[in-house]
Amino acid sequence: MRLLNIVSSPRGAQSASIAVANAFLDAYLKTSASIEVDTLNVWDENLPDFDSQAIGAKYKGVSKEPMDEAESSIWMRIQSLVKRFQEADRIVVGVPMWNFGYPYKLKQLIDLVSQRNMLFTFDGDAYGPMLKIPRALVICVRGQSHDKGAGVMSPGFTFQADYIDFWLKFIGVKEVETLLVEHTWDAKAQETVEQGKAQAAAMAAHF
Template sequence: MSLLNIVSSPRGAKSVSISVANAFLDAYGKATPSIEIDTLNVWDENLPDFDSQAIGAKYKGVSEEPMDSAELSIWIRIQSLVKRFQQADRIVVGVPMWNFGYPYKLKQLIDLVSQRNMLFTFDGERYGPMLKIPRALVIYVRGQSHDRGAGISSPGFKHQADYIDFWLKFIGVDEVKSLMVEHTWDAKGPETIEQGKARAIAMAADF
């Protein structure tokens, strides 16, 4: 069984999302010794820009038109990234909150791999998922929270999780589990981080 571990924080050992994900992966590895973990770190992958050449390749790929050498090079890279999703039986994503959203490199990965007839279908009227992944875990890490104590009433906190959950279901994940680790910037930080790791370890038993 293969698990795709998507790392979207550039902070390495200082990252809360990485440390909580690692706690989960360690526990899941012990519970499922046969698991193979494929770590896709969006900061280390040298992801191609989703620029005019990538968009040109996208449209030519859908219409099955010939590509020039630059477009073909990008398209092959996109296919190699997509294959890692296609080979996954489980997905884990660590998502630190950046300006009420997610790191731009994670969005870059989503834009690259979310291709018609690769991760989803579209017949002109309806979309359909192409993956068959039973479940994914998304670990959301936030410096504050949307509760009254943080003084935030905007929909930004909800927007972050709603988008990632929708995207995973859109491409074919049946069940998306979420783990929120909040208040990591204030005095509660050490306590909430340890609680997050404990919850991650507990969730590994049923994943």
């Protein structure tokens, strides 16, 4: 069993999303000795920019045209990242809310790996997923919440979770579980993070 653990917060030990994800992983590893965790920290991976060379490599890769040296190097890096998704049996993603969305480094990873005929197919009429992953856990951490005290209602507060849910199902995750941990930037922070860690650990039993 191989679990891909995607870390998208740069805050290390101060990160609520990392703390909750680690609580889940600690509990999950106790369920089986065969579980292997592959941690992909988007801040440590030195992800290539999705620039003109990467886009050029993308189009040439899809159409199977020859690439120059720079394009070939980027394409090989993209393939190595994609392989980590292809080898995964489960996925865990910790996602802090940044301006009602998610960290730009996470979007960079998504843009790099979401390649036609690698994580999804398109026949000119319809898209299809290429992965066969039974489930994923998305831990969405928010400094505030969508309640009246925040002053901002949906869809702003739902975009974070909705996009990641859509993307994971698009590439082939059958079931996406979302754990919301809110109020991590006010007086309730310690309490809500501890509650989130307890909830995450409990979810490990059936993951």
